[in-house]
Amino acid sequence: MTSEDSPALPRLLTAGPDLLAAALVVLPALNDPRPAVLVVGAALLVCVVAGFLKRRRSLLAAVGVLWVTLLAFTPGAVWFAFPFYFLLLRDLPRRTAVAAVAATGLVAVAGFGWHQHVLTVGTVLGPLLGAAVAVATVVVHRESQRRAELTEELAAAERAAGVLAERERLAREVHDTLAQGLSSIHLLLSAALRGDTERHVRAARAAAADALAEARRFVKDQNPPALDGGSLPSALHLACASTAATADLAVHCRVTGDEVALPTTHQVALLRIAQSALGNVVSHAGATEVRLTLSYQDTDVTLDIVDNGRGITGAGAGGTDPDPAPGQDRGYGIAAMRARARALAGDLVVESDGRGTAIAVTLPVPVA
Known part of the structure; x- marks a missing residue:
């Protein structure tokens, strides 16, 4: 150097x-x-x-x-x-x-x-010791400089990783909230043009109000409105009712087991996964029925979303990433759901056989 x-x-x-x-x-x-x-x-x-x-x-x-x-x-x-x-x-x-x-x-x-x-000893050792001291001084300096450069590179890498993580988080939030809300409004307004205008316009207005509330919460980095003052089961029931009201779809919601107090992070993740999965069913599945089941167990909690639609081409058991049908989002919704689950040490499995799709997400229940 x-x-x-x-x-x-x-x-x-x-x-x-x-x-x-x-x-x-x-x-x-x-x-x-x-x-x-x-x-x-x-x-x-x-x-x-x-x-x-x-x-x-x-x-x-x-x-x-x-x-x-x-x-x-x-x-x-x-x-x-x-x-x-x-x-x-x-x-x-x-x-x-x-x-x-x-x-x-x-x-x-x-x-x-x-x-x-x-x-003499002094005339021999003097110049040689001076040389050794000079070499040691420069070596120590260069080593400290190299460590400082490595520290700066590590800090820059951590900042870049933080930016990417935040960008991914924002993308998931937008996909699971605003994008789903806008998709519902689009479907309702399209239905309004075909008939029964007043009912669909009212539903579209309600969907727009929900999307606006989600946007405000998103900007303020607050919990979803459905979880403010309520429980996860009630928020899931509300999401299912909203989906049934905005789509020509029978939506069933069921909760099994004794309810366990989950951290807010787990509740938000499960609610967002449910909203994203229901949005995918409405937008892509062509289903007439979807069943959502929240199961509380001793050490984990499981959320199952099963529909009777056309399925996902190329999806296999065991949680492999699906190959969406033509015209569908290239699997970002599934990837975002899986990322939410893995961020909490959980897992997400997708199964589809052409007669419907089943999504199961399992999160461990944190020890109190």
């Missing part, structure tokens, strides 16, 4: 090494003002400044050659190795940089020996 890949590197890895390198080029010239030292030091200073401005890796080679040349003239140049470590680690690929840092440390040790004609 180079500085161009990450413009937000801390100051230690940007301007700091360049400024320190420039200072340590000037220092030997002040202590040893021989012409050769001044010329080589000036050339080295120009390369350091150019490297800071251009950030070209080719300049590092020139800096290295000029530094070794300056080190041959004056021992004060040995201190240039420490900022040079960071320049190499900043501007070269990791493996190449580590090898270059190791070579620089050995050259610095050799420079000490060349000028002092003896090597």
Whole structure:
């Protein structure tokens, strides 16, 4: 990773090494003002400044050659190795940089020996420990930077997942409420055009009022109106009565078992699944009768919707997604119902044999 890949590197890895390198080029010239030292030091200073401005890796080679040349003239140049470590680690690929840092440390040790004609523990360990510290500093920084990037990516993925989940939830709500209400109004107005206008118009008006109430609840993120102050069985009876009133269809609603207090999430899911299934029967099944049964059991609650319509082409037992008949919604209603059930650790099964369709959804009863 180079500085161009990450413009937000801390100051230690940007301007700091360049400024320190420039200072340590000037220092030997002040202590040893021989012409050769001044010329080589000036050339080295120009390369350091150019490297800071251009950030070209080719300049590092020139800096290295000029530094070794300056080190041959004056021992004060040995201190240039420490900022040079960071320049190499900043501007070269990791493996190449580590090898270059190791070579620089050995050259610095050799420079000490060349000028002092003896090597001590300090002159050997000093440059090598400096190289190790530089490598460790950069490795730790890059690791922390990588973790920060991963954290940002994870946060972005979570936000995207949240947006998709909310979009799916909105789609289910619109499909199960507003879309079903508008479909009922359309059927009623179509029937009104064929005769018995007043009765169907009144029914369409009632369906529009229900759809408006659902829309307002939807905007305010409240419970369905049918569940406000009522129970799930009464809400299902109301949904069946509304369906029977808006369609030429016999709708039977039955509740078995001892009623169990379910969480609001479970009641809303079962009511929405019932409304969606009844809407599909009215719009697509061509049925004359539909039976809805809510069964309370010890550990779960089951909702069955069975009609005697034309069935769903390609639907099979075991909960496989059906292949809707031509002209039908391509199974989104079934998919939305199954998503509601699975969100509550439940399951939904669709069975159809051409003589009708049976939908069964089972939700576990949460332990009090």
